[in-house]
Amino acid sequence: MTAWIDASCILIVFFALAMLATHRLIGVIQLFAAQAFVLGFVPFFLHAHDLSGRDITLALGTLVLKAGLVPYILFWAIRRVSMRSEIKPIIGVGASLIFGALLIAGAFWVSLSLKLPGKPLSDLILPCSLATVLLGFMIMVTRTLAVAQVLGYLMMENGIFLFGLSLFDAMPVIMEMGILLDIFVAVFIMAIVVNHINEAFERSPGSNRGKMGESG
Amino acid sequence: MGTLFQSAWQVPFGAFTFRIDLLSAVFLVAITLLVVCAGIYGAGYMRAYAGKKPLGPHIFFYIVLALVLVVIATASNVVLFLGAWEIMSIATYLLIVFNDEDPAARKAGFLYLVMAHGGTFCLFLMFLLMAHTAGSMDFDMIARAQFPPVIAGTVFLLAMVGFGVKAGFIPGHIWLPHAHPAAPSHVSALLSGVAIKTGIYGICRVIWMTGGLPEWCGYVLVLTGVVSGVMGVLYALGQHELKKLLAYHSIENIGIIALGLGSGLLGRSYHDPLLTMLGFGGALLHVVNHSIFKGLLFFGAGAVIQKAHTGALDRLGGMAKNMPVTAALFLVGAVSICGLPLFNGFVSEFIIFFGLFHGLGHLPLPGAVVCGLAILALALMGALALACFTKVYGTVFLGEPRSLPAPERVHEVSVWMIVPMMVLAGLCLVIGVLPQPWVRLTLAAGAYIARALPSGVENVLAPLAMVTGMAAIFLVLAFVLAALRRLALSGLRPMALVPTWNCGFSGGTGVAPRFQYTASSFARPVMEFAKGVLLFRRQAPSIAADFPGKADLHSSVHDASESMLFYPLFRRLTSLSRRIDINRIRYTQTYLMYIFVFLLVLLVWKLK
Incomplete structure (x- = not known):
């Protein structure tokens, strides 16, 4: 089963990198759905020999919420607000890929010295989850569209989920918390659609909305 | 445990x-x-x-x-x-x-x-x-x-x-x-x-x-208590708003508690078990007492404010006529907070006093000096609190309404609000008249703070009972004399009922409210006296002509630590953060990037 876990981990990081380099919103959402789909199978691989009800619930929950519901809402959202792609990306495709690669390398380097309680089934889970979190954060930093930032956030959450899976037995509630977070994000997306927030916290200097703290 | x-x-x-x-x-x-x-x-x-x-x-x-x-x-x-x-x-x-x-x-x-x-x-x-x-x-x-x-x-x-x-x-x-x-x-x-x-x-x-x-910790605590207590009650005297005044009285009482704790700490440092027990125990009893009478006073203030729609002392007045029960209960609270015998505030202050006097004789010189200072401060606080609550009770409940919208529509509050006040007022009296069980409990707790067992409790209880008994006798005596006077005078001539502060004008209620002595005027002598330590501001017009026109007088007390310490600090912090805000953190993305970079640095620093 370790081979399957390794393969899933690599796929997850690959999808993350691809999302970072994609500027078409539809493409990003598709990639996210694919990533979540792969992620949903990891609990099965982890406890293949003794599958408990909790594993199945968790996996099904992830598949339904992240690979199904959230992409569906996002598609609906961008149709409704009619936005298609990033108009003014902060950094280009090439630079994104280089930064992303550096982050992945950094994640592997850092996680060498990270010791976890218990022996994880695969050595790749830890660095891959860290890389996913960092890449997700990178997306939030480099995108200007609200929906794209939400996707970055969701991707970070995927990374945390993967990390949590390696601690599955040691930390009981953390996974359930993750699912709650997903529901929160779904509500958040609704709010974006309903309020027609086209650009994330606008960038034009004349507007007050994007500036942090001044109105407080 | x-x-x-x-x-x-x-x-x-x-x-x-x-x-x-x-x-x-x-x-x-x-x-x-x-x-x-x-x-x-x-x-x-x-x-x-x-x-x-x-x-x-x-x-x-x-x-x-x-x-x-x-x-x-x-x-x-x-x-x-x-x-x-x-x-x-x-x-x-x-x-x-x-x-x-x-x-x-x-x-x-x-x-x-x-x-x-x-x-x-x-x-x-x-x-x-x-x-x-x-x-x-x-x-x-x-x-x-x-x-x-x-x-x-x-x-x-x-x-x-x-x-x-x-x-x-x-x-x-x-x-x-x-x-x-x-x-x-x-x-x-x-x-x-x-x-x-x-x-x-x-x-x-x-x-x-x-x-x-x-050892210096005890001194720090006692001096903090002295400063908080005296300044708290002085600030309270200068207030024009009922609840704000009560808030400053909380600071005063916290000062008394700190003073007690500090004397207990001194006792512990100098290995004097009696002072330790009395200091800590008195402070703990004052904690209980203060929560009882301050709760009562705030309940009373709330009742007044809800009915009169204002807490400004110079607009209230004559509430005792419309809200007799609240007025009586507020009086119980006021007497308790002033630390008068037969009420609970006295018991705890008596124990702290007793401990301080014991410390005066048994501690080494610096300790004795501080105990002496604390005794003076505690006495001063009691006197000033009495002045302050005379002012509050006099302006809010006695006299005539000053500028209430419709005084005749102000009436007693509901039973939901009266009953809790009655319970607290009852406790004020119970602890004041029968202090023994409460004193025993808190003195045991006080000794427990120093991880000792209480000893010599009876040495305190005996004088306490004596003072309480004497106060009760005096009170009864005063009532008897008042009743006798009334009895003796009742046959002479009918007493005319006129509005308070009417200054001899018969009939006509329009004059009285504006003639009344105000809270600010009442507090002024003390305020002028304490000018050296208070930021007391008074804007009075000077009278030049024989027939001066309309004039206004304002007086206010400014909180020194607020206007000289914290507000300048807050202002500086605000201007500093505003400068950072404008130059650097403008967009969400930039903001996020700072977090991101910080996170990366932290990861690498902690793990490598």
């Missing part, structure tokens, strides 16, 4: 450990009593808002606060305690800003939140230091550790700042006079009666945990 409940907790270093010892028990008495009374009172008080504002959140956070207060008094684990402490800050904030349409309430709430979190920061440092030295997060284990004098001193100073802000020691008190008037009255009562006492509880707990505090 009886363990109530113990369970593991998933939070790192945390454990659900609850214990009740004598110290917790004393605070639990005050908490339960006031939470229940304020809850019943609140049910009547909030009826005025029913249908106008959603009350659900308010009730929810009231219950949260009540629960968390109990957790604070019983927690025996650092993480549990700090968690409860934070929830208390937040719940209190949400209760204070109930009238959130009023900018003053929002500002008061924010100030409270800032001060509370600043204090909690010190508490984190303090507990980390203690837990690091003791190697455990459990209070019982920390209490067994030996602290080197430097560490113990640092812990004590951090406690004085961290808990002192919550308790309201000058100069960390500045949130108090804003938060108390802004909150609904039952919340003010709870804040003043119990919430600020958690700061005192924290200091007691720290004293209990750190056995070998250096």
Whole structure:
């Protein structure tokens, strides 16, 4: 089963990198759905020999919420607000890929010295989850569209989920918390659609909305 | 120490450990009593808002606060305690800003939140230091550790700042006079009666945990108490708003409590068990007493404000005619807070006095000097408090209404609000007349803080009983004389009933209200006297012509630590953060990037 876990981990990081380099919103959402789909199978691989009800619930929950519901809402959202792609990306495709690669390398380097309680089934889970979190954060930093930032956030959450899976037995509630977070994000997306927030916290200097703290 | 409940907790270093010892028990008495009374009172008080504002959140956070207060008094684990402490800050904030349409309430709430979190920061440092030295997060284990004098001193100073802000020691008190008037009255009562006492509880707990505090700690605590007490009551005298005045009186009483604790600490440092027991025990009894009479006073103030729609002293007046029950109960509270015999405030102040006089004779020279100073300060506080409550009671309840919208429509409050006041007033009298069981309990708790057993309690109880008895005889004598006088005069001639302060004008009620002596005028002699330590401002017109025109007089007392210490500090912080804000953090993405870079640096630094 370790081979399957390794393969899933690599796929997850690959999808993350691809999302970072994609500027078409539809493409990003598709990639996210694919990533979540792969992620949903990891609990099965982890406890293949003794599958408990909790594993199945968790996996099904992830598949339904992240690979199904959230992409569906996002598609609906961008149709409704009619936005298609990033108009003014902060950094280009090439630079994104280089930064992303550096982050992945950094994640592997850092996680060498990270010791976890218990022996994880695969050595790749830890660095891959860290890389996913960092890449997700990178997306939030480099995108200007609200929906794209939400996707970055969701991707970070995927990374945390993967990390949590390696601690599955040691930390009981953390996974359930993750699912709650997903529901929160779904509500958040609704709010974006309903309020027609086209650009994330606008960038034009004349507007007050994007500036942090001044109105407080 | 009886363990109530113990369970593991998933939070790192945390454990659900609850214990009740004598110290917790004393605070639990005050908490339960006031939470229940304020809850019943609140049910009547909030009826005025029913249908106008959603009350659900308010009730929810009231219950949260009540629960968390109990957790604070019983927690025996650092993480549990700090968690409860934070929830208390937040719940209190949400209760204070109930009238959130009023900018003053929002500002008061924010100030409270800032001060509370600043204090909690010190508490984190303090507990980390203690837990690091003791190697455990459990209070019982920390209490067994030996602290080197430097560490113990640092812990004590951090406690004085961290808990002192919550308790309201000058100069960390500045949130108090804003938060108390802004909150609904039952919340003010709870804040003043119990919430600020958690700061005192924290200091007691720290004293209990750190056995070998250096001697200077006692001096620091006594002097803090002296400054807070005297300045608190002086500020109170200069106030023109009822609840703000009561808030400053809370600072005064916290000063008395700190003074008692400090003398107990001196006793412990100089190995004088009697002074230790009396100082700590008197302070603890004053904690209970203060929560009773201050709760009562805030309830009374709330009743007046709800009916008169104002808390401004110079607009109230004559409330005793319309609200006789509230007036009588408020009087009980006022007499208690002034520390007059037969009421509970006297008992605790007597014990502290007794301890201080004992210290005067038994401590080495510096200790004796400080005890003498504390005796003078305590006497001064009592006298000034008496002046202050004469002013309050005289202007609010006696005389004629000054500028109420419709005095005849002001009437007594509902039974929901009367009953809690009656209970508290009854307790004021019970503790005042029969102090023995309460004194025994709190003195045992006081000795427990120093981890000793109470001894020599009877030496205090005997003079206390004598003074109480004499006061009772005097009171009866006064009543008898008054009754005799009335009896003797009743046959002579009918007494004419005219409005108070009518200055000889017969008939015509239009003159009286404007002739009345005002609160500001009453307080002026003391204010002028204390000009050296107070920022007393008085703007009076000079009379030049023979027939001067209309003129106004304003007087105000400014809080020095507010206007000279904290507001300049806040202003500087604001301007600094604004400069950073404009130059650097403009867009969400940039902001996120800073977090990202910081996170990366942290990861690499910690893991490599």
